[in-house]
Amino acid sequence: MRALAVSIVCALAAVVTPAPAFAQPVHYDIAVHLEPATRVLEATARITVKAPEATTIALARTLAADYILVDGEPLTARGVTRGGERVWPVAARRGGHAIEIRWRGIVAPIDLSLDHRGTLGRPVAASGPDGTFLPSGSYWYPVIGNSLGSYRVAIDLPAGQRGIVAGRLVEETVAEDGAHAVFEFAHPAEGIDLMAGPYRVETRAVRTTRGSDVALRTYFAPEIAELSKSYLDAVQGYIDLYEARIGPYPFTEFSVVSSPTPTGFGMPTLTYLGESVLRLPFIRATSLGHEVLHNWWGNGVYPDLASGNWAEGLTTFMADYAYKEQAGDDAAREMRLGWLRDLAAVPPGHDQPLRAFTARTHGMSQIVGYNKSAMVFLMLRDTLGTEAFDRGLRRFWLEQKFRVASWRDLQRAFEAESGRDLAMFFTQWLEREGLPSVRIAEASRATSGGTHLVRITLAQDTPAYGLRVPLRVQTEQGDEMHTVQLASGRQSFEIEVRARPTEITLDPEFRILRRLDQAELPPILRQTMVAPAVVVALAVPGAEWTPQAKRLAGRLIDAAPVFVDEGASLPRDPALLVIGRHAEVDAFLARNGLPARPPAVAGTGSAQVWAATRPGGAPLLIVSAGDLGSLGAVERLVPHYGRQSYLVFAGRRIIARGVWPSPAGGRALR
Numbered sequence: 001m002r003a004l005a006v007s008i009v010c011a012l013a014a015v016v017t018p019a020p021a022f023a024q025p026v027h028y029d030i031a032v033h034l035e036p037a038t039r040v041l042e043a044t045a046r047i048t049v050k051a052p053e054a055t056t057i058a059l060a061r062t063l064a065a066d067y068i069l070v071d072g073e074p075l076t077a078r079g080v081t082r083g084g085e086r087v088w089p090v091a092a093r094r095g096g097h098a099i100e101i102r103w104r105g106i107v108a109p110i111d112l113s114l115d116h117r118g119t120l121g122r123p124v125a126a127s128g129p130d131g132t133f134l135p136s137g138s139y140w141y142p143v144i145g146n147s148l149g150s151y152r153v154a155i156d157l158p159a160g161q162r163g164i165v166a167g168r169l170v171e172e173t174v175a176e177d178g179a180h181a182v183f184e185f186a187h188p189a190e191g192i193d194l195m196a197g198p199y200r201v202e203t204r205a206v207r208t209t210r211g212s213d214v215a216l217r218t219y220f221a222p223e224i225a226e227l228s229k230s231y232l233d234a235v236q237g238y239i240d241l242y243e244a245r246i247g248p249y250p251f252t253e254f255s256v257v258s259s260p261t262p263t264g265f266g267m268p269t270l271t272y273l274g275e276s277v278l279r280l281p282f283i284r285a286t287s288l289g290h291e292v293l294h295n296w297w298g299n300g301v302y303p304d305l306a307s308g309n310w311a312e313g314l315t316t317f318m319a320d321y322a323y324k325e326q327a328g329d330d331a332a333r334e335m336r337l338g339w340l341r342d343l344a345a346v347p348p349g350h351d352q353p354l355r356a357f358t359a360r361t362h363g364m365s366q367i368v369g370y371n372k373s374a375m376v377f378l379m380l381r382d383t384l385g386t387e388a389f390d391r392g393l394r395r396f397w398l399e400q401k402f403r404v405a406s407w408r409d410l411q412r413a414f415e416a417e418s419g420r421d422l423a424m425f426f427t428q429w430l431e432r433e434g435l436p437s438v439r440i441a442e443a444s445r446a447t448s449g450g451t452h453l454v455r456i457t458l459a460q461d462t463p464a465y466g467l468r469v470p471l472r473v474q475t476e477q478g479d480e481m482h483t484v485q486l487a488s489g490r491q492s493f494e495i496e497v498r499a500r501p502t503e504i505t506l507d508p509e510f511r512i513l514r515r516l517d518q519a520e521l522p523p524i525l526r527q528t529m530v531a532p533a534v535v536v537a538l539a540v541p542g543a544e545w546t547p548q549a550k551r552l553a554g555r556l557i558d559a560a561p562v563f564v565d566e567g568a569s570l571p572r573d574p575a576l577l578v579i580g581r582h583a584e585v586d587a588f589l590a591r592n593g594l595p596a597r598p599p600a601v602a603g604t605g606s607a608q609v610w611a612a613t614r615p616g617g618a619p620l621l622i623v624s625a626g627d628l629g630s631l632g633a634v635e636r637l638v639p640h641y642g643r644q645s646y647l648v649f650a651g652r653r654i655i656a657r658g659v660w661p662s663p664a665g666g667r668a669l670r
């Protein structure tokens with residue numbers, strides 16, 4: 001089961017590390033009866049263990065085993081306590097074991113006040129009329145060793161309730177006295193997670209464009225049942241998209257299941273999302289596709305966590321990033337720039353090699369595991385070309401479906417399809433911490449026999465990375481893109497161009513992983529929001545705006561705001577927040593030698609918010625409104641758009657937003 005931090009990206013919450021190769025050592029056949037009103041769980045299991053080695057049976061301590069039979073004999077060994085579980089040893093036996101267990105108990109009440117992080121931190125089996133979640137990590141069923149297992153689960157629930165586990169629905173009856181459903185999962189799974197609730201279930205049997213028969217379902221709380229059609233449409237679109245790019249969908253169903261808590265989990269064949277999350281319109285356009293794609297990368301091919309999790313980066317590249325590419329060049333560029341900005345903000349010593357990313361923890365490892373990893377796939381596609389890259393993906397899928405695969409297996413597939421040796425590429429991006437910092441050391445123009453040339457020397461720190469560096473040459477007859485192969489700490493190139501060159505820019509589209517210079521980063525709103533010290537100036541006559549402006553400043557910035565009087569001279573160093581009325585803001589900016597209102601926002605909307613840079617380099621944030629009401633209208637929204645450079649509001653609605661073009665000027669050629 002993978003947990004997803006819903007507004008951002010999902011995080012692989014694999015608690016069990018898959019064995020390097022598996023022969024499906026365990027098969028569970030479970031029948032569970034659950035009464036959400038009383039939270040009483042009663043269940044039986046027949047478990048087949050094929051491996052001959054000694055193993056263990058673990059069950060939550062809150063549940064009690066009525067009996068445990070191992071190969072027909074009552075288990076005599078006493079269980080020991082391990083955390084929240086009771087664990088019984090099972091001796092080695094040639095031919096494995098047949099285990100039978102009956103257990104029962106009362107699970108915890110579902111805590112509707114839990115947020116996503118809270119749900120992540122506590123794998124507790126919980127139930128109630130609004131919903132039931134029995135995560136595998138709660139040991140709600142007897143877990144054998146730490147093996148992967150296939151399973152069959154029969155779920156019995158009272159009338160009005162429906163239940164689901166990942167897998168194929170093989171049998172279902174819904175009657176006045178209750179609901180009965182049987183699911184089978186024939187592949188090795190990390191665990192069994194059971195969900196139930198007062199669901200309205202919608203089913204749509206589809207034949208995909210590649211000819212797979214798939215049952216798509218929504219298990220939605222009645223309050224959001226009307227969203228079902230749009231989710232089914234979206235899932236169908238994603239399955240078609242990824243079948244065309246990778247290969248047939250590996251399962252027979254996909255379900256979107258609602259949760260009463262604001263959570264987000266991804267499992268094979270389903271995603272479990274909070275009702276409040278499912279209501280957000282952008283989830284269908286982003287996170288849902290990411291989760292569907294995990295049925296190929298993550299749940300179809302399992303990452304070998306011991307040698308690094310490639311699945312999050314590849315899924316981010318083929319979902320979140322791909323959707324930006326569909327939206328347009330600017331959106332994709334903005335995402336790349338955002339990744340590089342985050343990576344540039346990782347303090348030295350807090351970085352880690354990509355190979356060390358094994359998921360689950362947030363913060364820095366997420367920046368490396370998602371952003372750096374996705375960027376590695378982008379550079380690989382730029383290096384190999386889209387066709388060879390896609391062939392490599394399809395080969396990897398064919399060879400590794402339902403197996404545990406490593407970065408090395410990915411490398412081999414791309415090498416086989418491209419005919420290139422990618423050892424250096426993978427080694428430098430997986431093994432090294434930090435990023436290369438590449439710069440133009442010298443650049444000039446020349447002519448040779450009537451041919452226009454650019455002579456350029458690139459420099460980077462050593463040990464050097466091997467980099468395919470894009471260069472944009474501005475000429476008197478337009479721009480030309482060139483690519484050079486940088487292999488050492490300092491290297492000179494001669495580039496032939498069609499007309500007299502005037503300027504050259506290194507990687508203007510941010511397509512290579514490198515440590516960005518501060519000067520290359522366009523200002524964004526967040527820089528002032530998180531600055532350690534912020535001076536606030538009000539540019540409006542009288543005191544009528546003051547309470548509202550103070551409240552806005554408090555919401556916007558992390559630091560304690562220091563207000564300066566109108567007309568007082570501004571301290572030079574800190575970040576500056578200016579709040580005011582349009583005309584007075586323009587006068588304030590001019591009087592203080594600050595950049596004027598940009599054309600992209602001027603003359604439109606009821607309020608305008610934008611980021612700029614003070615002459616000394618400190619960040620500047622301006623909130624300019626036509627009247628007091630318009631200022632109040634933006635207060636709640638602005639803090640959510642820290643990654644933007646500007647916002648234009650019409651009342652409470654954002655009618656324009658974006659990131660400024662990068663200030664990274666080219667090097668003028670003489």
Ligand SMILES: [Zn+2]
Pocket residue numbers: 009010011012290294312315
């Ligand atoms: Zn993910």
